[in-house]
Amino acid sequence: MRVLIHRGAESLLLFWLVVSLTFLLAHLAPGDAADLLVSPSASPEEVTSLRRTLGLDASLPVQYVRWVGGVLRGDLGESFALREPVVRVIARALPISLALGLTSLVLTFVVGVSVGLFQAARRGHWQDRVLTGIGITIFAAPSYWLALALVALFTTGASWWGFPDWLRLPAFGIRSPASTAAGWDAAREVIRHALLPVTVLAAIGAAGIARYARAAALDLAGSDWVRTARAKGVVERRVMGRHLLANAVPPLVVLFALSVPGVVAGSVFVEGIFAWPGMGRLMLAAIAARDYPVVMGATLVYAALVIIANGLADMTLYLLDPRRR
Amino acid sequence: MTTVARGALAALVVLALLAILVPELASVDPLAIDDVLGARLVAPFARDAAGAWHLMGTDRFGRDILVRMLLAARISLAVGIGGSLLATGVGIVVGAVSGWWRGTTDRIAMAITDALLAIPRLVLLLLCAALWRPGAMTVVIVLALTGWMSVARLVRAEVQALAARAFVDGARASGATEWHTLWRHVLPNALGPAIVALTLGVGNAMLLESGLAFLGLGVQPPTPSWGNMIAGGRDLIVIAPWVALAPGLALVATVLACTVLGDALRDRLAGEHVRPLGERA
Numbered sequence: 001m002r003v004l005i006h007r008g009a010e011s012l013l014l015f016w017l018v019v020s021l022t023f024l025l026a027h028l029a030p031g032d033a034a035d036l037l038v039s040p041s042a043s044p045e046e047v048t049s050l051r052r053t054l055g056l057d058a059s060l061p062v063q064y065v066r067w068v069g070g071v072l073r074g075d076l077g078e079s080f081a082l083r084e085p086v087v088r089v090i091a092r093a094l095p096i097s098l099a100l101g102l103t104s105l106v107l108t109f110v111v112g113v114s115v116g117l118f119q120a121a122r123r124g125h126w127q128d129r130v131l132t133g134i135g136i137t138i139f140a141a142p143s144y145w146l147a148l149a150l151v152a153l154f155t156t157g158a159s160w161w162g163f164p165d166w167l168r169l170p171a172f173g174i175r176s177p178a179s180t181a182a183g184w185d186a187a188r189e190v191i192r193h194a195l196l197p198v199t200v201l202a203a204i205g206a207a208g209i210a211r212y213a214r215a216a217a218l219d220l221a222g223s224d225w226v227r228t229a230r231a232k233g234v235v236e237r238r239v240m241g242r243h244l245l246a247n248a249v250p251p252l253v254v255l256f257a258l259s260v261p262g263v264v265a266g267s268v269f270v271e272g273i274f275a276w277p278g279m280g281r282l283m284l285a286a287i288a289a290r291d292y293p294v295v296m297g298a299t300l301v302y303a304a305l306v307i308i309a310n311g312l313a314d315m316t317l318y319l320l321d322p323r324r325r
Numbered sequence: 326m327t328t329v330a331r332g333a334l335a336a337l338v339v340l341a342l343l344a345i346l347v348p349e350l351a352s353v354d355p356l357a358i359d360d361v362l363g364a365r366l367v368a369p370f371a372r373d374a375a376g377a378w379h380l381m382g383t384d385r386f387g388r389d390i391l392v393r394m395l396l397a398a399r400i401s402l403a404v405g406i407g408g409s410l411l412a413t414g415v416g417i418v419v420g421a422v423s424g425w426w427r428g429t430t431d432r433i434a435m436a437i438t439d440a441l442l443a444i445p446r447l448v449l450l451l452l453c454a455a456l457w458r459p460g461a462m463t464v465v466i467v468l469a470l471t472g473w474m475s476v477a478r479l480v481r482a483e484v485q486a487l488a489a490r491a492f493v494d495g496a497r498a499s500g501a502t503e504w505h506t507l508w509r510h511v512l513p514n515a516l517g518p519a520i521v522a523l524t525l526g527v528g529n530a531m532l533l534e535s536g537l538a539f540l541g542l543g544v545q546p547p548t549p550s551w552g553n554m555i556a557g558g559r560d561l562i563v564i565a566p567w568v569a570l571a572p573g574l575a576l577v578a579t580v581l582a583c584t585v586l587g588d589a590l591r592d593r594l595a596g597e598h599v600r601p602l603g604e605r606a
């Protein structure tokens with residue numbers, strides 16, 4: 001129990017550091033928000049008054065205290081571009097990203113671990129080499145380029161090669177324009193729209209995970225207890241299931257936590273290309289519009305996701321593995 | 326070195342040579358816009374109205390994509406290598422200092438490292454790039470600022486392990502100063518993982534650079550970089566997919582070569598370390 005409390009406190013401390021860092025980074029930038037917001041013809045008085053409304057005339061420590069206080073109260077300020085509280089803007093975008101991200105994460109994991117284990121079982125055979133090659137190639141490709149390639153395939157390619165109707169996947173948006181579908185039809189529509197973005201995210205994630213899973217499985221396969229089990233005459237399937245997989249759970253939990261930032265980062269570009277109105281697209285739009293409160297808020301949310309994932313992984317490890325207690 | 330790794334090294338050398346030579350020697354100027362109507366959006370392997378042949382086709386202004394890709398390779402390689410060299414340098418210094426002196430220095434350095442690691446690298450990169458004026462130099466600095474943390478941790482662990490070894494006591498006993506011991510005796514032995522991280526980091530840095538350029542936060546047109554070339558072809562993806570896809574192929578091939586080379590180096594230098602899952606664009 002004390003370990004868990006300790007770990008929780010550590011996470012909070014980390015989050016506070018991130019909050020401070022984002023503040024520092026935003027204030028290190030040349031010029032401030034007021035310079036960006038006013039029209040070029042504005043008088044100095046107007047700039048001064050805007051600076052006062054935005055709270056930028058206060059000293060740096062005061063602004064810092066206000067920022068931290070705001071974060072504690074769940075108030076991240078107001079978006080410059082949308083004239084709306086940042087929290088509300090994020091609350092709209094976050095569920096979409098979470099749904100996309102979690103689906104991809106689960107798929108990433110299932111595909112990645114299966115491929116990795118298959119490769120480990122076939123180590124050195126041609127299947128292993130081919131899959132390794134495919135894996136590092138996907139891992140070397142930028143997500144936005146893979147996404148664009150899929151868009152090209154399902155637009156230009158679909159008409160060149162005459163794809164059948166069911167394979168003509170929509171490449172943009174979360175719903176069809178002016179769609180009136182409801183109930184199951186609406187769900188089907190969203191799922192069809194999700195197929196391409198999820199494929200890109202899961203392919204990249206799985207490529208990374210498969211490498212890890214393969215290495216971890218080979219590591220375990222060389223261990224004494226596996227050799228002993230085999231020597232006892234335990235059948236191969238049981239060796240894999242009871243002896244290997246059971247010991248592979250802790251590294252898998254760590255892997256899960258490690259893959260969260262990748263999916264988060266991937267979603268920035270993938271949402272941008274496929275026009276999904278999630279956090280990634282919000283972040284990009286905010287950067288383009290120099291909407292700093294939203295940029296800072298989104299950064300905090302991303303960091304919080306990673307910290308939570310890491311914290312949960314540590315706690316799960318602690319509960320799973322008696323040696324850590 | 327395996328055959329594959331040798332091939333990767335050869336491919337990188339050839340790419341660097343082509344990037345240096347071709348834009349200088351090519352008959353077409355990669356930046357000039359001449360006969361837009363006669364030469365724009367020529368498909369790969371096709372000839373334009375004037376009869377000139379384009380291996381990778383042309384973009385919307387009729388510029389040859391292959392020559393532009395090779396010109397872009399200069400920027401991408403320079404920024405990738407520069408960014409990860411600088412990041413590795415910072416990482417080595419922070420890791421060495423905090424691993425060697427431990428105590429408060431170590432705690433503060435590692436707290437900052439952990440906080441920065443908690444923000445996904447791409448998000449941190451976007452944040453920094455959005456705050457400063459875009460350009461090649463900014464990208465290099467931002468790549469360094471957001472990439473030193475994992476190297477620092479590797480080097481710190483290595484330095485801490487080495488600090489307990491007998492040759493360190495030997496150096497101290499023979500009157501070497503702390504700095505001298507760290508710099509001449511410990512650090513050279515701790516660099517294996519850092520060199521591996523550097524090689525793998527080049528590919529990663531190139532991916533991130535291209536991502537920033539794609540978003541308009543990196544190298545600015547008309548200077549071509551692979552990222553802004555892909556961005557330029559984005560709205561043409563339906564009618565002329567090669568404009569966006571060709572530069573991406575060059576990027577994938579280059580990053581792949583760096584990864585293969587990094588893996589080969591790791592097998593030689595760092596033993597059985599499992600590769601950290603890097604942030605990517």
